[in-house]
Amino acid sequence: MFGGLREKLQAARSRLGSSIQAVAAPPGAQGPEPSSPQPPLPAESPVTGEPGPDAKKPAGFVDKIKTFIIERELIVSEKDIDGALSDLEITLLECDVALPATDAIIGQVRKGLVGKHRKIGESVDSLVVNSLKTALAEVLGNGFDLTEYIRQHEKPVKILFTGVNGTGKTTTVAKIGYFLKNQGFSVVIGAGDTYRAGAIEQIGVHAERLGIKIIQHQEGADPSAVLFDTVQYASSHKIDVVLADTAGRFHNKANLMNQLEKIKRVMKPDLVVYVDEAVAGNDAVTRAFEFDKTVGADAVVLTKADMDSRGGAAISIAHTIGKPLMFLGVGQAYDDILPFEPAKVIDELLEGGI
Amino acid sequence: MDQRELMTLQQYLQEYGQQAEIFVQQLQLLENGRMEALAAIESLEDMLTAGEGTVLLQIGGGASVRARVEEPEKVLLAIGADVVVERSNKDAVEFLKERVMEMEASAKKVAETIDRLRGQMNEINKRIESGYQQAMASGEMQE
Numbered sequence: 001m002f003g004g005l006r007e008k009l010q011a012a013r014s015r016l017g018s019s020i021q022a023v024a025a026p027p028g029a030q031g032p033e034p035s036s037p038q039p040p041l042p043a044e045s046p047v048t049g050e051p052g053p054d055a056k057k058p059a060g061f062v063d064k065i066k067t068f069i070i071e072r073e074l075i076v077s078e079k080d081i082d083g084a085l086s087d088l089e090i091t092l093l094e095c096d097v098a099l100p101a102t103d104a105i106i107g108q109v110r111k112g113l114v115g116k117h118r119k120i121g122e123s124v125d126s127l128v129v130n131s132l133k134t135a136l137a138e139v140l141g142n143g144f145d146l147t148e149y150i151r152q153h154e155k156p157v158k159i160l161f162t163g164v165n166g167t168g169k170t171t172t173v174a175k176i177g178y179f180l181k182n183q184g185f186s187v188v189i190g191a192g193d194t195y196r197a198g199a200i201e202q203i204g205v206h207a208e209r210l211g212i213k214i215i216q217h218q219e220g221a222d223p224s225a226v227l228f229d230t231v232q233y234a235s236s237h238k239i240d241v242v243l244a245d246t247a248g249r250f251h252n253k254a255n256l257m258n259q260l261e262k263i264k265r266v267m268k269p270d271l272v273v274y275v276d277e278a279v280a281g282n283d284a285v286t287r288a289f290e291f292d293k294t295v296g297a298d299a300v301v302l303t304k305a306d307m308d309s310r311g312g313a314a315i316s317i318a319h320t321i322g323k324p325l326m327f328l329g330v331g332q333a334y335d336d337i338l339p340f341e342p343a344k345v346i347d348e349l350l351e352g353g354i
Numbered sequence: 355m356d357q358r359e360l361m362t363l364q365q366y367l368q369e370y371g372q373q374a375e376i377f378v379q380q381l382q383l384l385e386n387g388r389m390e391a392l393a394a395i396e397s398l399e400d401m402l403t404a405g406e407g408t409v410l411l412q413i414g415g416g417a418s419v420r421a422r423v424e425e426p427e428k429v430l431l432a433i434g435a436d437v438v439v440e441r442s443n444k445d446a447v448e449f450l451k452e453r454v455m456e457m458e459a460s461a462k463k464v465a466e467t468i469d470r471l472r473g474q475m476n477e478i479n480k481r482i483e484s485g486y487q488q489a490m491a492s493g494e495m496q497e
Contacts, residue, residue, distance in 0.1 A: 004456060094449075096434040166376055198368060205365045279380070279460075282435045307380075307463050309456060312435060332373070332467065 001330060002311030005095045006349050009132070012088040013350065016128045019084040020076055020113070078114045085110060096281035096312025101139050101319040108135030133346050139315065140342035144299045144324040146176075147183050150241060153270060156188075156234035158242040160227075160269035162260060162295060164287060165248030167277045168303035170199060172329055173245045174206035175337040176301075179327075181212065185240040190230030191216035192223040192263065195247035203245050210334065213239075223247065223259065224266040231267050244269065251290040260295050271298045273326065278308035285313055285320050292321045303329035306336070314345070355485035363485065367478045374471040377464050384461040391450045391457070398447050401426040 085106055092102040112131030150157045159176075163169050170193065177187045189207050191214055193199035200216050207214035215230040227244045234242045244267060249256035264272070274297040276284040288300055300317050305328040308314070318325050325340040401409065401423055411421040429446035432438050441449065 090433065090439070093435045093437045093439075094433045098435050099437060102435065166379075168376075171373075198372065201365050202369050202372065205362070205369050208362070286436075307460055307467075309460065310434070316435075332470070 004309035005311035098316035101316035141318040144326040163275035278302040299326040
């Protein structure tokens with residue numbers, strides 16, 4: 001997952017590191033590599049204020065002081081890292097990270113590095129990694145802990161799933177049903193996609209396999225009625241969570257959007273979750289933005305993240321639409337769904353394989 | 355195997371079929387993207403050698419006009435996230451080649467998924483087949 005982005009971020013990280021390294025060890029400066037500083041000899045310390053034995057050779061002395069300062073702390077100027085930052089910017093854009101998110105990351109990295117005093121013993125790489133981590137954390141937001149949300153809210157918690165056609169909404173509903181069931185919650189699914197041929201059967205098969213109760217009407221029935229019945233069932237049977245599947249729709253199709261409005265009025269969802277595919281990249285971000293503007297969304301699920309090497313949508317969606325990313329779909333099996341944990345993703349992007 | 359089990363298997367088969375269809379569409383999109391990128395690479399490389407010559411500029415609907423490229427060395431390239439940047443011809447070709455490689459890797463993954471789905475569909479088909487045979491055999495015995 002996001003292999004391309006990880007590779008490119010590693011390259012950008014080394015480039016930033018070497019730009020700073022170059023400042024730390026300008027040509028002519030002698031002494032050990034700044035990345036592995038060694039404690040200076042007491043005789044070279046300027047703190048003593050006493051001239052050492054080298055005082056007779058001013059040039060050598062100054063050099064030593066210079067080395068000492070470089071070792072002790074390093075101040076990065078904007079000019080030093082401009083080239084590397086512009087590389088990072090292109091890297092992020094190439095990975096389909098939306099422009100506002102890219103700007104935010106670059107701004108944060110710049111803020112984190114420029115004027116930074118490197119402490120003794122701190123390597124240049126850790127300086128770069130830390131500022132990249134802070135920048136990504138800022139853009140990725142806090143994620144959305146669904147189980148915690150359910151625990152803290154009045155039951156049944158009603159979750160409405162929306163999104164465009166063919167992105168894996170129905171499968172996502174089944175996967176989240178499975179996830180919540182494993183977390184100890186009771187779940188009922190409302191087969192609100194009465195529009196697409198075979199959709200009711202599809203969600204029916206999933207529900208049967210997972211042992212989850214499903215409420216369904218006939219094809220072509222009013223989805224609001226199906227979902228109203230589902231909520232009624234959940235209330236009377238003390239079910240914890242209602243997962244409402246709906247038909248795929250585009251934000252610019254007025255009649256389908258009106259239908260969604262009606263569904264919202266009738267079932268009064270606690271959460272509206274927008275589902276799209278990670279592989280759609282920036283298109284997914286644009287669509288999520290439009291959807292949020294038209295019907296509103298509280299959280300986002302991105303499917304097919306296992307096939308997405310660029311990771312642009314996952315990185316930029318929370319920042320661009322201001323709604324958290326809740327889950328990533330990463331495969332065909334029911335347990336192939338990962339709660340989105342920003343810290344984990346950042347660690348894996350910058351340190352290891354996802 | 356009873357009738358109900360057979361129906362469930364049929365539903366599974368249908369569902370796997372729908373999933374496979376979505377992945378086939380995705381594969382097609384990747385293939386289209388790959389072909390477009392390869393065509394662009396070829397055009398960019400040829401433009402450098404075309405010199406002052408004219409090229410045919412497709413304007414859609416099968417119509418083309420003769421055009422002269424003023425600066426074949428400079429290319430405006432959509433690098434992602436709806437951002438277009440100016441690159442040298444060589445850099446643009448390199449970028450497109452990388453994209454082709456990326457798309458090939460993704461297509462491989464999608465193709466593997468389709469294969470896996472087809473394998474599962476075959477399995478289900480076999481079970482349905484044997485279910486039918488069992489049902490027919492027991493029907494004959496009852497007669």
